[in-house]
């Protein structure tokens with residue numbers, strides 16, 4: 451790649467074109483094309499960056515099909531998608547079709563420059579590891595329902611089965627606390643692993659993992675929340691692809707938002723443990739998430755509902771949850787405040803404690819079942 455980036459903005463409006471015109475060291479072309487002109491244009495202009503603007507009237511399906519074709523024909527070209535709409539469905543569709551960057555409008559200069567910097571640093575060679583390990587995301591749209599507790603304990607339990615190896619990725623890039631639950635003091639984080647470019651280097655990635663006594667390796671949250679901007683959805687994809695090539699199990703502790711990095715991880719996962727508790731707000735939120743997952747084409751097998759903090763005094767019973775969500779819980783975990791608080795304060799995960807509490811036993815059983823659930827592909 452020469453120092454001058456050649457950039458083509460397709461179907462951008464005046465505002466988008468102006469933003470890209472401000473780029474330093476870039477040779478910009480703009481074009482308005484619908485239909486067959488794409489192939490010819492791309493053949494004539496060897497590009498570093500293709501920017502595809504999805505305007506409100508665009509036929510999304512054919513735009514995605516063209517992006518997919520461009521990705522296949524020009525694998526070294528970086529594809530940006532710009533759009534005024536940033537629905538999770540659109541972000542997923544853009545990433546599945548092969549776009550590396552999704553910029554929502556109005557495009558911020560800072561975000562654009564960062565995306566272009568990542569492109570500049572992109573390594574040409576891709577590491578062709580194929581995914582073999584299981585990728586398990588623990589997710590909830592509501593905070594405080596036990597996502598981190600589940601992810602950490604599942605990670606430790608899976609690390610202790612068979613191969614003695616598992617990885618945990620803390621995707622809470624702003625305020626992750628997995629390291630605290632494991633009483634670890636990581637020297638490196640996911641940001642260090644993503645420093646060199648969009649294609650994460652395997653050796654670098656492995657050197658950024660923090661080992662835990664259980665056999666679990668943690669890819670920790672950044673020490674400074676501001677650094678989280680340096681991690682793109684493409685980085686997350688690359689990190690998870692590499693880790694599943696190395697570890698038999700990779701567990702992801704997810705933040706409670708739908709954004710490109712989260713959507714990338716959810717889409718790649720073989721299992722999503724959608725975590726909830728038996729309260730009306732949490733169940734309402736879980737119902738919306740289940741609906742969205744269905745619309746995204748995630749299978750019933752992929753999405754597993756875990757109800758945490760279940761107790762006899764709950765007003766809402768499990769069978770009512772099944773009826774409300776039209777989804778039978780895969781697992782229920784008992785409420786045990788003392789055990790959970792003890793684990794937090796000692797930095798000893800529930801499943802590693804000498805005297806196992808009811809919740810620890812249940813977590814171990816759950817991990818055992820999760821490890822035996824058949825791998826049914828990515829979706």
Ligand SMILES: Nc1ncnc2c1ncn2[C@@H]1O[C@H](COP(=O)(O)OP(=O)(O)OP(=O)(O)O)[C@@H](O)[C@H]1O
Nearest residue numbers: 593594595596597598599759784785786787790809
């Ligand atoms: N089964 C349980 N019984 C009692 N307390 C629990 C249980 N599971 C988790 N907790 C407690 O609930 C609180 C929230 O748990 P946790 O941090 O794992 O949730 P989270 O969804 O990751 O929250 P955040 O929004 O901070 O990411 C913690 O204090 C944890 O110890």
Ligand SMILES: [Mg+2]
Nearest residue numbers: 597598599622
């Ligand atoms: Mg958490």
